[in-house]
Amino acid sequence: xxxxxxxxxxxxxxxxxxxxxxVAKKASRSAESYFLAGKSLxxxxxxxxxxxxxxxxxxxxxxxxxxxxxxMKATWLLWVWPLxxxxxxxxxxxxxxxxxxxxxxxxxxxxxxxxxxxxxxxYVSVVVYxxxxxxxxxxxxxxxxxxxxxxxxxxxxxxxxxxxxHLFGGHTLPLSLHLPSHYVYAILVMAVTxxxxxxxxxxxxxxxxxxxxxxxxxxxxxxxxxxxxxxxxEQIAAHVPAGWDNLFFGWGKLDLDWSGLIxxxxxxxxxxxxxxGDGYSLFAFFTGMLFLKGVLVSMAGPTPNxxxxxxxxxxxxxxxxxxxxxxxxxxxxxxxxxxxxxAVLGIAFFGEDLAGMGAKVDFERILPDVVRxxxxxxxxxxxxxxxxxxxxxxxxxxxxxxxxxxxxxxxKRYLRPDAPPKRYVVIAWIxxxxxxxxxxxxxxxIENVHSITEWIVSALVPAFEAPNVLKWHWWRLNGxxxxxxxxxxxxxxxxxxxxxxxxxxxxxxxxxxxxLASVVVCLLTAAExxxxxxSFYRTVRPWGFWGPVYEKCRQEDPGFQKNLDFRRDxxxxxxxxxxxxxxxxxxxxxxxxxxxxxxxxLAVCAATSLILKFTWYDHLxxxxxxxxxxxxxxxxxxxxx
Numbered sequence: 001x002x003x004x005x006x007x008x009x010x011x012x013x014x015x016x017x018x019x020x021x022x023v024a025k026k027a028s029r030s031a032e033s034y035f036l037a038g039k040s041l042x043x044x045x046x047x048x049x050x051x052x053x054x055x056x057x058x059x060x061x062x063x064x065x066x067x068x069x070x071x072m073k074a075t076w077l078l079w080v081w082p083l084x085x086x087x088x089x090x091x092x093x094x095x096x097x098x099x100x101x102x103x104x105x106x107x108x109x110x111x112x113x114x115x116x117x118x119x120x121x122x123y124v125s126v127v128v129y130x131x132x133x134x135x136x137x138x139x140x141x142x143x144x145x146x147x148x149x150x151x152x153x154x155x156x157x158x159x160x161x162x163x164x165x166h167l168f169g170g171h172t173l174p175l176s177l178h179l180p181s182h183y184v185y186a187i188l189v190m191a192v193t194x195x196x197x198x199x200x201x202x203x204x205x206x207x208x209x210x211x212x213x214x215x216x217x218x219x220x221x222x223x224x225x226x227x228x229x230x231x232x233x234e235q236i237a238a239h240v241p242a243g244w245d246n247l248f249f250g251w252g253k254l255d256l257d258w259s260g261l262i263x264x265x266x267x268x269x270x271x272x273x274x275x276x277g278d279g280y281s282l283f284a285f286f287t288g289m290l291f292l293k294g295v296l297v298s299m300a301g302p303t304p305n306x307x308x309x310x311x312x313x314x315x316x317x318x319x320x321x322x323x324x325x326x327x328x329x330x331x332x333x334x335x336x337x338x339x340x341x342x343a344v345l346g347i348a349f350f351g352e353d354l355a356g357m358g359a360k361v362d363f364e365r366i367l368p369d370v371v372r373x374x375x376x377x378x379x380x381x382x383x384x385x386x387x388x389x390x391x392x393x394x395x396x397x398x399x400x401x402x403x404x405x406x407x408x409x410x411x412k413r414y415l416r417p418d419a420p421p422k423r424y425v426v427i428a429w430i431x432x433x434x435x436x437x438x439x440x441x442x443x444x445x446i447e448n449v450h451s452i453t454e455w456i457v458s459a460l461v462p463a464f465e466a467p468n469v470l471k472w473h474w475w476r477l478n479g480x481x482x483x484x485x486x487x488x489x490x491x492x493x494x495x496x497x498x499x500x501x502x503x504x505x506x507x508x509x510x511x512x513x514x515x516l517a518s519v520v521v522c523l524l525t526a527a528e529x530x531x532x533x534x535s536f537y538r539t540v541r542p543w544g545f546w547g548p549v550y551e552k553c554r555q556e557d558p559g560f561q562k563n564l565d566f567r568r569d570x571x572x573x574x575x576x577x578x579x580x581x582x583x584x585x586x587x588x589x590x591x592x593x594x595x596x597x598x599x600x601x602l603a604v605c606a607a608t609s610l611i612l613k614f615t616w617y618d619h620l621x622x623x624x625x626x627x628x629x630x631x632x633x634x635x636x637x638x639x640x641x
Contacts, residue, residue, distance in 0.1 A: 009385050047330065048209060051330025064367045067588070070256065072245055076283075080290060091321070112536050118483065138399070145190065218386070224341040231344055240347060254269065262355045300469045342366070343366070345375075346370045467518045485518030543566040
């Protein structure tokens with residue numbers, strides 16, 4: 001590392017410390033200030049913060065690896081997460097969530113199920129799932145930040161420690177500890193970031209994200225310019241197989257042949273998962289399954305992590321929709337400008353190194369090694385600071401959401417409902433610290449970035465899905481049915497760790513188990529009370545299978561109208577998905593210098609933006625609607641009663 005690059009990184013870390021100290025006082029006023037920034041921030045600021053939080057360093061490493069291997073077709077592999085869940089939140093689900101006016105996703109459950117025994121268990125199940133997912137994402141971040149930072153610093157921080165405990169009878173118990181250097185770096189970075197995160201709460205999240213966004217845009221433009229200036233389309237074509245730059249694909253097997261360039265890639269693409277392959281050879285079939293999975297995941301609404309916390313931080317349902325629009329732009333275009341630039345540099349200059357690794361090629365080294373060896377002095381410091389900031393933004397958002405569930409949904413709900421506001425903040429500090437320690441501890445058990453990515457998207461996410469789709473769209477689902485679906489899905493997700501099965505099939509199996517459990521148990525138990533169902537339906541105004549509840553609302557108020565936006569919402573989702581895809585393809589085509597395809601992507605983006613102006617934006621409701629929840633269902637701090 002050149003002293004100039006190190007200076008840029010140090011200045012960034014000092015700036016983060018100053019920001020943390022500055023916002024600590026504002027965050028310590030109350031639980032709502034700590035976890036939601038007092039619901040006082042403009043939608044565009046929260047949107048930038050939300051988008052920046054979604055740009056994590058581990059996911060960026062994974063996307064670089066996928067783009068390197070699959071080329072433009074990797075655009076469709078983004079459906080693994082799926083990234084288009086933001087389009088569902090933008091079109092309708094963001095407004096539905098925000099109308100509840102609560103503090104966390106678990107507290108939202110009281111809006112839907114009330115306070116019955118079944119509702120109480122549903123509430124607890126969301127808290128448990130949220131904590132499991134938060135620890136899982138922190139473990140994922142732990143792997144990524146360690147592998148990223150190690151190549152840049154000259155110090156070997158590997159730790160070896162051996163000792164023994166003397167027991168009775170002359171026996172001894174040997175103890176040993178071995179921490180590779182990248183684990184030590186990961187612990188140090190997470191510890192430094194943790195201090196900043198703990199004291200500042202959501203204010204720290206937002207301020208870090210704004211700074212991170214500025215760094216990310218600067219770095220993305222710089223890397224893209226470097227890639228375009230140094231590498232010609234002919235050089236790229238010489239280092240990739242035929243069809244690599246084609247966005248679309250046929251119905252048969254994926255036709256990419258790396259055998260003459262990097263032989264280890266063909267087994268990676270076409271080999272069975274039991275032998276380390278990705279299992280994407282039947283590309284049309286699996287992308288179709290990924291799309292189906294993505295639609296169901298998106299219809300379930302935001303998972304109980306930082307995604308829902310950002311939505312609940314907005315000032316109104318209308319601003320929740322606009323916040324997700326900004327999030328879509330911020331999280332895609334700059335990120336894929338950066339990903340494409342790094343991947344192209346790797347293709348041109350790092351391909352021979354990868355080929356030389358033989359069968360044990362480590363594709364997760366592409367991002368850090370390319371940045372280390374091929375980005376010029378000065379820009380390297382900016383890029384590393386931006387990627388560290390990406391890690392920090394996702395990290396602090398995740399920790400903040402996990403602490404929110406412990407403080408609001410366990411401590412406040414069951415232990416000290418009437419504690420002074422600052423007591424909740426102190427508990428949040430303690431909880432945030434413990435969550436970070438757990439994330440590090442579980443991070444040691446993970447083999448690599450790809451394995452934890454696969455488990456999160458194929459097992460942990462579908463465990464949440466079935467009962468959460470039903471809770472929005474089917475009136476009959478009750479608290480017991482929700483609990484059964486969550487428990488069955490989570491148990492199946494844990495079992496997936498020990499059963500080798502393709503991620504798509506694992507997703508479908510876990511979804512089926514969870515859905516069956518939800519439907520059977522809710523039909524064997526009583527429905528929630530009419531008052532709770534009518535209150536939810538009037539407040540949130542969902543579309544779906546709500547006929548009996550709608551009729552009861554009409555009996556009390558003949559002028560009451562149900563939500564008639566289903567067809568327009570579905571149309572907007574289709575247009576929005578095309579719009580989002582153009583936001584991904586345009587920066588990639590720019591970097592690989594395919595000018596015709598770039599022009600088409602920009603034209604598609606402009607056309608779909610114009611359509612959405614008339615079919616979506618012009619139909620957003622007034623900003624101050626639906627902000628007063630029914631007195632019987634809200635316990636949010638400061639809620640109007």
